[in-house]
């Protein structure tokens with residue numbers, strides 16, 4: 376039953392008709408619950424409030440799978456503007472982005488050009504840019520581009536997904552690039568040819584990756600809402616005397632708020648992933664796929680406009 380629900384929401388997440396409808400409906404239904412607002416400016420008060428509570432942020436302008444050069448350029452300008460505003464407003468925030476929104480599916484030279492504009496600005500303002508990891512078919516391209524950028528830029532990081540068989544090897548191969556990785560379990564629907572079908576195998580692999588990356592000495596983000604993974608990270612850090620300044624936890628905005636604040640109180644770095652923009656539909660469906668318990672909260676939010 377759980378698998379059917381997950382597959383159902385992942386299927387819905389790809390519907391362009393529903394996506395269009397949701398965009399017309401507006402982002403206000405999700406604002407302040409799972410997203411920051413319709414644009415970066417309207418998200419600033421939320422970022423400030425999170426910062427005041429000791430939480431750092433990474434913002435993400437919603438939107439993926441762009442198939443027009445013009446839209447990819449607009450998205451690029453939006454990322455650049457977000458970085459400039461983060462610096463200008465002195466916000467404690469990184470920027471996360473999806474390369475399909477910058478033209479990854481259109482032309483590699485286009486995405487290179489767009490990323491260069493973003494990373495030049497990020498370097499100038501010392502704002503970290505994290506390249507989110509999308510589905511498996513785009514993983515190799517994403518990592519190849521990450522390697523290219525990493526040779527030229529300090530303020531760039533990416534994500535590794537524990538559900539993919541390939542990830543442990545990727546982590547080892549990328550070690551010479553001194554990467555700042557965000558480690559996640561993985562959010563897309565993947566075939567058993569490329570990803571562990573059983574959750575317990577994903578969890579085991581996730582632990583293995585956390586340990587390896589922490590012991591490598593490179594700064595690490597552990598992005599999960601799972602207490603078991605959080606406890607495991609704390610344990611490894613204690614056992615190997617890895618300072619709390621060498622890693623951070625990350626969670627999505629609107630999820631486990633109390634736990635986020637408890638981690639801050641315990642002295643851990645805690646970063647909140649805050650999406651914003653009109654294109655909230657696919658993101659929202661993936662969150663429902665992960666945790667159908669979010670449905671109750673979603674319906675409550677939608678009827679309370």
Ligand SMILES: Cc1cc2nc3c(=O)[nH]c(=O)nc-3n(C[C@H](O)[C@H](O)[C@H](O)COP(=O)(O)OP(=O)(O)OC[C@H]3O[C@@H](n4cnc5c(N)ncnc54)[C@H](O)[C@@H]3O)c2cc1C
Nearest residue numbers: 507508534559560561562598599600601625626627630648
């Ligand atoms: C900051 C951040 C960035 C991400 N970036 C990416 C990315 O670039 N690419 C990608 O593929 N995926 C990304 N993800 C999603 C990730 O891959 C997982 O799909 C998602 O985090 C769900 O897995 P989990 O580790 O939180 O726990 P799960 O395995 O989903 O859940 C384990 C347990 O944790 C608890 N739990 C989970 N969620 C909640 C909740 N909302 N409230 C209360 N308890 C809960 C429950 O006890 C649950 O049984 C990101 C996630 C985060 C937090």
